[in-house]
Amino acid sequence: MSITPVPPGWWKMPLHKEEKWWISIALVWCIAITIAMPAWHFVGKQNSSQEYYTISTEDYNTLAEEFMEKYKTGVETAGDWEWDVVTPPPGSDIYLRSMQWKWDPILKLKKGETYRLHLSSIDVLHGLSIHPLNMNFEAVPGWDYVLTITPTQAKEYRIICNEFCGADHHGMIGKIIVE
C-alpha cells in the first residue's frame, strides 16, 4: 500500500525483468536526446546564436538610429503607424530595434545574402517572432543579440511581438521584405 508505512527490507527487493527493461530503454533514450542537442550544433544548420554583447539601451538606440539614417530608402505607413524603409548592403550589420509598441525599421533584404542582425529593445522585453516561419528569439534591453541570418525565400515576412510588453502588445507588428 502506498499510503501505509513500509516494513524494512524494501531496499533489497529485486527489480522485475520488465522494470529493468523499461528503465534501460528509458535511460538509453535519455542519453540519445542528451547527445542530440549539442551534436546538432555541429551537424545542423539552424541553431540559436552564441553571439551577444551587453550594451546600454541609449548606445543601442544611437547605433540603430545611425543605421536607419544611413540606409533609409523610403517610408511606409499602415493605420496610425509610420516606418522608415531601410535597404542595407548585403553582408552588413543590420539593426532591428524593438520598443513599446513598434519594430523599427522595415528591413529590405536580398535573398541568399547573409546579414548580422542586431536585436535588442530600448524599453521592456519583446519577442521577435518571424511569421510565417515561426522562428522566435528574445529581444532583451541591455543585451545586443546578434543573429546571423540568410533569407532563403523572397517574400514579405511579418514580425510579431510574442513577449508581453504592455497595453498594445498585440499591435506590435513589423515587417521584413526579402527580394
Added chain:
Amino acid sequence: MSNFRTCSITGLKVHLPAEKLIKINAVTAIVFLLVGGILGLLLVLTRWQAVHILPPEFFYRFLTLHGIAMLVAWIIFWEMAALYLTSAILLNSRLAVPWVGWLQYLLMLVGGGMVAVIILLGGADVMFTSYVPLKAHPLYYLGVILFAVGAILGCVVFFATLVVAKTEGTYSGSLPLVTYGAAAAAIIAIITLSHGAIVFIPTLLWSAGLIPPMDAEVYRLIFWGFGHSSQQINVCTMVAVWYMLGTLTVGSTPVNEKVCRTAFVLYILFINIASEHHILVDPGFSAAHKSWNTSYFMHLAVLASMIHAFSVPAALEVALRKKGYTRGTFEWLKKAPWGNPGFSSLFLSLVGFGFLGGTTGVIFGTEQLNILSHNNLRIPGHFHATVVAGTTLAFMGATYYVLPLIFQREVAFPGLAKIQPYLFGIPIMLFSTFMMVAGGFGVSRRSADMYGSGGFSVEYSPIVDISLSIMGISGVVACLGGAAFCVISVATLIIGKKIVAK
C-alpha cells in the same frame, strides 16, 4: 487525547487541528479554482478568434490573474492541504506547531488576496512572469513574497511533523510512499519558493523606487528558478497523489519501492536547473551552458517521470489482476472502476500529463526546437496539459476522497461526480492539443488579438481558424467540467450527508 478522532472508514487517527487546516486550505484552493475558472472561460472566449469577447485591457488583466489564481493559488493551497494530510493523518501523528500552520494560511491568504486585488485594480498588468523592466505596483511583489513565505512555512510544518511522528513512534518502518513523494515536493518547494522570494525582493525595492532595476536577463534566470521549478512541486505532488489514488481506488501497491523512491530523488536533484530551458533563445548564455543544463539535467528528471509512467499503471494492473481480471492482456483495464471519479481522474491525468504534457515539454525544451516554440501557443498548450489535465485533474480526483475522509460528508450529486473527470479531462486534452497546433503555425501566446491593432495585418494558415475553434469549444466544455467540480465540492460541504462515526 481529546485532540484526535478515529476515522470511521480508514481507522486512522485524525488530529483535529490538522484536519481544520486541511479543510481551510482545501476550501480556499477551490475558491481560487472557481475564480480562475471564470476568468479562463472569458479568456478562451477571447482567444477563440471568431468569438473574441474581451477588450485588450481586460484580456491582459484577466490573463495575469488567471495565471496567479490557478498556477499559484489553487495549486499551492491544495498542496498545503496535501502536505498536512500526508504527514499528520497518514502517519497517525499530531501536526507539529499548528499555529505556524495558521500563519502559513494567513500569509498565503493575505498575499494571494493582495495580488488579486492589485491586478483587478489595474496595478499589475504584467502577466504571471512580471519580467522586469515591465513594472507593477509594489504591493503586487509584496503579495507574491508573502505568499511564498507562507508556503515555505507550510513545508516547515510538514517536516516538523515528520520529526514528531518519528520521535513519538506513531508509525514503524519507512515512510509511506505517498508521504515520501510529498517530502520530495516539499524539498523542491523550499528551493523554488526561495528563488521566488530572492528575485521578488529586489524587484519590490525597484518598483518602490528605492534601487535601480536589475538586469532583465538576471531576472529571467532567477525567476524561472521559481516559475518553472515550482511546477515541479506540482509534478511531485501529483505523482504522490497518483500512487495514493491507486491505493484508494483499486488497492494497488507500488511494484518496487526502491525504484519509485529513487525516481523522486531524481526529481529533487535535477529538475531545478532544467528550468533554464526558458532562456534557450535568449542572449547572455552560451550554447554550452544552455545545452548542459537543459539536456543532461533535464533528461535525468525526465527519466524519473518515465519510471513513474511505468510504476503507476503497473501497480494498477497488478492490483486489478489480483482481483481476478486476468483474461487476455487488457481485461484488467476493461474491468477497472471507470465509474469511480477517483480512478477515472487518475487515469485521465496519467494520459494527459504523460502523453501530451510530458512529451511536448521534452520536445519544446530542446534548444533547436525551442526556436520554433518559444512564446507561441505551443507553450500554454504544453502546460495546460501538464498542470491542468495532469495536476489539477489528479487533485480533483483526490478531493473526492478528501471530502468523505476529512470533511466527513458523502459526495453530493454522485451521478455528476461519476462523469465529471471525463467532462473536464477529455476536453482539456483537446484544448491543449489544438492550442499546440495553432502555436505550430505561429500564433503568439498572450496576445489580445492575433491580427494586430490597426497597423500591419497578419495572415495565418486556414488550419489556425479550425484549431482555435476546436480549442474554443473544448475550452468552454472544460470550464463546465471544472464548474461541475466546484458545484459538487461546495454542495457536499453544504448539503452532503454527514458520515456518522460508529
